[in-house]
Amino acid sequence: KQEVTQIPAALSVPEGENLVLNCSFTDSAIYNLQWFRQDPGKGLTSLLLIQSSQREQTSGRLNASLDKSSGRSTLYIAASQPGDSATYLCAVRGNFGNEKLTFGTGTRLTIIP
Amino acid sequence: KAGVTQTPRYLIKTRGQQVTLSCSPISGHRSVSWYQQTPGQGLQFLFEYFSETQRNKGNFPGRFSGRQFSNSRSEMNVSTLELGDSALYLCASSLEAPAGGPETQYFGPGTRLLVL
Numbered sequence: 001k002q003e004v005t006q007i008p009a010a011l012s013v014p015e016g017e018n019l020v021l022n023c024s025f026t027d028s029a030i031y032n033l034q035w036f037r038q039d040p041g042k043g044l045t046s047l048l049l050i051q052s053s054q055r056e057q058t059s060g061r062l063n064a065s066l067d068k069s070s071g072r073s074t075l076y077i078a079a080s081q082p083g084d085s086a087t088y089l090c091a092v093r094g095n096f097g098n099e100k101l102t103f104g105t106g107t108r109l110t111i112i113p
Numbered sequence: 114k115a116g117v118t119q120t121p122r123y124l125i126k127t128r129g130q131q132v133t134l135s136c137s138p139i140s141g142h143r144s145v146s147w148y149q150q151t152p153g154q155g156l157q158f159l160f161e162y163f164s165e166t167q168r169n170k171g172n173f174p175g176r177f178s179g180r181q182f183s184n185s186r187s188e189m190n191v192s193t194l195e196l197g198d199s200a201l202y203l204c205a206s207s208l209e210a211p212a213g214g215p216e217t218q219y220f221g222p223g224t225r226l227l228v229l
Contacts, residue, residue: 044220100169103156
């Protein structure tokens with residue numbers, strides 16, 4: 001059974017700093033890994049998707065990496081802004097026949113102006 | 114292009130009642146998945162539908178059911194509501210089955226259900 005863990009559960013950093021969010025998963029037989037952000041009371045917004053054959057993906061100030069063999073992914077946010085404050089969730093999708101998304105517990109990020 | 118829409122946005126029910134939630138995927142998307150989000154359990158997968166067929170199912174009791182229509186719109190039903198069913202129910206759509214290539218799921222705003 002796939003288990004996805006995100007540490008820390010909460011993180012506060014001053015505006016302008018670079019930061020890294022961590023995600024680990026127990027079963028390396030994944031199809032892809034996706035990072036989402038969720039604002040309070042809202043749905044999820046997809047940030048980056050990494051296929052199992054890829055090592056990283058970049059979008060603007062965001063960079064996500066994937067090390068499938070060690071069961072780890074990181075989300076790097078450069079030059080953080082108050083608007084980055086949200087809960088960040090990673091989710092892994094299993095291979096064909098088990099395509100459901102398994103979500104991590106999330107990291108609540110607060111950027112301090 | 115309109116995003117994923119869910120109705121209603123908020124709902125209050127009492128124990129024992131049943132409820133139906135609706136999800137309209139992004140135009141052209143054929144896969145719809147449902148998730149339950151609670152503070153204690155986080156986001157948990159309920160089921161996924163593709164072309165009107167249930168493809169995957171999570172570990173939820175039979176009180177939770179769903180269906181998908183020919184226009185890809187989906188509904189989920191919860192019968193005999195329990196207090197623990199209070200949650201944010203999220204629907205997500207994607208273009209096609211994962212085997213077809215990289216897949217990004219697009220989420221709706223959710224339906225917040227409160228069971229009293």
